[in-house]
Amino acid sequence: MEFTKMHGLGNDFIVVAGEQALPDNAAELAIRLCHRFFGIGADGLVYILPSEKADFRMRIINSDGSEAEQCGNAIRCVAKYVHDNGLASGTKLTIETLGAGVQPVVLQVEDGQVAQVTVDMGRPILNGLDVPTTIDANPVIGHSVEVDGREFKFTAVSMGNPHCVIYVDDVAGFDLAAWGPKLETHPLFPRKINVEFATVHSRGQVDMRVWERGAGPTLACGTGACATLVSSALNGLTDREATISLAGGDLRIRWDETSDRVYMTGPAAVVYAGTVDA
Template sequence: MNFTKMHGLGNDFIVVEGESKLPANAAELAEQLCNRFFGIGADGLVYILPSEKADFRMRIMNSDGSEAEQCGNAIRCVSKYVYDNGLTDKENITIETLGAGVQQVQLKVVDGKVESVRVDMGQPILNGLQVPTTVDANPVINHSIEVDGREFHFTAVSMGNPHCVIYVDDAVNFDLNTWGPKLEVHPLFPRKINVEFVTVRSRDFTDMRVWERGAGPTLACGTGACATVVSSVLNGFTDRTATVSLKGGDLLIEWNEADNHVYMTGPASEVYRGTL
């Protein structure tokens, strides 16, 4: 199996192209290959597959073997891969995802290589039961949640995958490893949850750290950045266009008022190639 190691702001993936469908042992492979001590090491295993609805199809296996419905950093990596490797010569492409349907992608090409990617991430889902949470409200804003005697307040957003956004005084130094895994599996979230801890710095800038469902702490989360801006607008903290600063770098997010779609712009990088 040939693979390419790629990352979007440090959120790293093993990218595989050439399969006709998702292998039956994809979950087992993800656990083995994503192991950072006994495998290649990555947050996820990503397959680029044929699609009947779009130019390409993307399937993402988390490092724990579970499947992710969508991933903003992975879709940028896939977009760069297909163009840089000559699978398409179009600078506007479509990619089919499991949880968010077909997404429109614009490529910024410099000297024949993709430098940055702008993705139409679609409309956010704000109905609590559809995110899903067990909270029957639309939207779910500043809702109380208690873990081990500590109370937090979250806003729920789905970008094709579920997120809860929690505002804290210092996201950069927040104790992610203590509270992230406990919130991920809280009974309020029937399919588990991605957790974003956020500090708003200005109307157009936030710090964010993420605990990803099925992967744990990662350097960046594209859908989480989108959920952060949507949540921050709903709470009156930011404007509709804002930079989200993650541990691995910054993403520009716009929640467009005209079409209600969220647009994410950021880089993707190839690290190396190998054969198993």
């Protein structure tokens, strides 16, 4: 199987193009190939497939074999891959995802290569039962969740996949590994959840760290950055456009007041290409 190793701000993927459908053994392949010591190593396995609705279709299998509905960093990698490999021309294209449907993408091209990608991430889902959580409220802001005797307040947002955003005083020093997995699997979240811990520094800048459902700690999460901006605006902590700083770098997120749509801008990069037994 030919593959390209790519990343968006350190959130890394094994990208495969040329298949007509998701292989039956995709989950097994993801577990094996994404292993950091016995495989290629990645947060997920991404397939670029034909679409009847868009220019391309993206399917993402997490490193634990589960399927993600959406991934903001992966969609930027897919956009760069199809352009830079001559599968798409121009600076606009559409990519279909499981959780967000058809997503328009705009490419910033420098010297024939994609440098930045802006993705229409769609409208945030704020109704608690639709995120999903077990909370019948719209929106879910400042709701309490208790784990191991510690109470957290969270805001729930879906960007095609579920997120809970929690504000802490110092996210850089926060013990992500201790609390992330316990919140991911809490009964309040029937399909598990991505957990973002955030520290707001100004109305235009937020530091965020993420525990991703099905992957654990990653250096960046595009949908998580979008959810963090939406949550921060809802809580009156930031404007509707801000820089979300992740461990792997910055994303620019804008929640348009007129259309209610969220736009994400950031880079994607190729690490190397190769072949692997599949």
